[in-house]
Amino acid sequence: MHPRVLQVTERLIERSRATRQHYLALIATAAAQGPQRGRLQCANFAHGVAGCSATDKQTLRLPDAANVAIVTAYNDMLSAHQPYEHFPQLLKQALHEVGSVGQVAGGVPAMCDGVTQGEPGMELGIASRETIAMSTAVALSHNMFDAALCLGVCDKIVPGLMIGALRFGHLPMLFVPAGPMTSGLSNKDKAAVRERYAEGKASRDELLESEMKAYHGPGTCTFYGTANTNQMLMEIMGLHLPGASFVNPGTPLREALTRAAAQQVTRLTQQGGQYLPLGQIVDERCLINAVVALHASGGSTNHTLHLPAIARAAGIQLTWQDMAELSEVVPTLAHVYPSGKADINQFHAAGGVALLVRELLDAGLLHEDVNTVAGRGLHHYTEEPFLDGERLVWRQGPSVSLDDTILRPVARPFSPEGGLRLMQGNLGRAVMKLSAVAPEHQVVEAPARVFHDQQALADAFQAGELERDFVAVLRFQGPRCNGMPELHKLTPFLGVLQDRGFKVALVTDGRMSGASGKIPAAIHVCPEAFDGGALARVRDGDVIRVDGRSGELRVLVGADEWEARELAPVPAPEVGCGRELFAFMRASFSPAEQGASAFTASLESLR
Structure with a gap:
């Protein structure tokens, strides 16, 4: 072993x-x-x-x-x-x-x-x-x-x-x-149409046809x-x-x-x-x-x-x-x-x-x-x-790979390490999946742009406000605040900006899809903003360092100024689509590092 x-x-x-x-x-x-x-x-x-x-x-x-x-x-x-x-x-x-x-x-x-x-x-x-x-x-x-x-x-x-x-x-x-x-339409071709649609270069009919061929x-x-x-x-x-x-x-x-x-x-x-x-x-x-x-x-x-x-x-x-x-x-x-x-x-x-x-x-x-x-x-x-x-x-089963562009032996891996990095710093603890992020995109140091929901980022993209290096901070997306939705809707927008040559990253107390990859994303940040986590102190323009190589997750603001800042107000809970029925459960959720589970406290009490 x-x-x-x-x-x-x-x-x-x-x-x-x-x-x-x-x-x-x-x-x-x-x-x-x-x-x-x-x-x-x-x-x-x-x-x-x-x-x-x-x-x-x-x-x-x-x-x-x-x-x-x-x-x-x-x-x-x-x-x-x-x-x-x-x-x-x-x-x-x-x-x-x-x-x-x-x-x-x-x-x-x-x-x-x-x-x-x-x-x-x-x-x-x-x-x-x-x-x-x-x-x-x-x-x-x-x-x-x-x-x-x-x-x-x-x-x-x-x-x-x-x-x-x-x-x-x-x-x-x-x-x-x-x-x-x-297998239907390749995942690469599907992603390309999504990015073209985000840029306004593909119609909704083209997007729907692509998705229907992929999920068929x-x-x-x-x-x-x-x-x-x-x-x-x-x-x-x-x-x-x-x-x-x-x-x-x-x-x-x-x-x-x-x-x-x-x-x-x-x-x-x-x-x-x-x-x-x-x-x-x-x-x-x-x-x-x-x-x-x-x-x-x-x-x-x-x-x-x-x-x-x-x-x-x-x-x-x-x-x-x-x-x-x-x-x-x-x-x-x-x-x-x-x-x-x-x-x-x-x-x-x-x-x-x-x-x-x-x-x-x-x-x-x-x-x-x-x-x-x-x-x-x-x-x-x-x-x-x-x-x-x-x-x-x-x-x-087979003793050798039949296609080493897909599956390789330990002697010739795609990378000598796995795809997970534990991120730590004055913004809290988070995880990042590196296996799909190109080496040149794994470190980003840029001013923050703060959002409270996915649509706000999409609107800023459409308005041309994001044509620069930046770290998107999407907060109040943790388990206790709004149930920790996936934020995969952001991937096409951030992917387009990265392809245009900008240095972009995402920092959030929410989740990304299991299919997200090429954007450096420090996710599941703990403590979450709802519980007074550091993300609630971040302001537009703060320089944030997201270093997937070393695992550093840090806002570059002086300690005295940082500690003196007030926390951003917690947004009012959303209702509709049954979300109000689960308020009792959100109140019981453990931090993401403990599984974002409503059962952690009750199971821990059995020690």
Whole structure:
């Protein structure tokens, strides 16, 4: 093992000792009670099976049969989740074949950042993750189940499912992906039309035609944003079947993997003889593996929020410092848009997850000796699934990249370090994703231009006020102020200015999209302006230094003047589009570094 990986892992284990022991005791107590439905009173049990067939009712009276909860994020407005329409029936059929039963235990909401981007609904994004976690807990609260299958793909859905599922960590669980859509218009061409539209050089009809060609069918969007990063991480954490993440929907292999997931989770139940609950898979080593894979693949910055929140649900105290120290030694092995030109289907064809895992294992950057749904050891994830006639089999994946413009070995990385930088200075702490930022753009020192919302920056761009070097400060965008919406709407405007030769950067207590890249952006600034953070002191014209190389985030104002400044007033809360319903949740959100989670305080109290 690489000494840095061991050092960070051991420190994480020690830091988390008290909360992790409490968590393990919690799930051990639940597991010791045996199959929960056998302990229900007769009326309770009768309610739980009333809608089942006569055969399933009889099966569920037998203690040796497994009842598998299906928790689904299906809706047919999200392309990534539309394929889930037919999954429950497929899963139930596969479970029947091995003498078990499946019940759809509950649905969870699934909003699409692509639809809500720049709209009021985006302010519900982080709140939706917490709502999904609570919905998952409600679905599993009936004590009818011996295992669970979680159906989710996109940005907040998988983290929400994970947070909720981990509080039922005594149950075996397996995550079932739906796969990416087939490739359409290239991401590079799509981005070019967006920038032309921002400049007024393309019509709305041209923009719409481009977007429709890019997002054209069922499945995950093909860029390497948060949704596909979710899938990568679930696989490397051992929660997908090996090679399941990036098989397209509607294919025979996708169907075979879905059926196999249902049957595999029954083997992990107490009745199946290979009992392995979720809480024993998601441990400190598993989470370190996730962080390493995030860095090596150039994954979404949203996971600097999601991974700490997931970790806390399992009693583990993962920090940005842990993530940053790993980034220093983990090479960037993948260039998928926005870090490169390729899409996720091309990454998969070049060797995909199997080759990435092989390279990282061989370099001692991943813990191999971990639990997974496929068995003990991460070596299972160097294999790929194939159909041998109608039989699903796994074979060793490729040992070399089939396209080294997309995926490279550790010996010849795109960069010797990962894509994440921890930013620190008198403006607070933040993160920056460097993997898609060209070296010449990684350091910006320029006067500030302060905005309180995305539209104000767009208006300034259209008015020609931004034709110069500047650092855009977008404040009051943090979790406690307005729910921390993504600010991807800014990318075309800032990208155009950068292409015109200006030095531009963004500093914000909000989020950027997992697909954002080429603009240096210090995001998730803590403390946020709403809580009196330093961003609330910044004024137009203050010179700010954003140094992605050294990690410096500093306003160059004298200390006395800086401390004497009054804080900018907090804007009035917005209403409409349901935002007012989530005011109670925003008030409970932890700082971004702790996952921007409404549950942090309640979980911390369990130490």
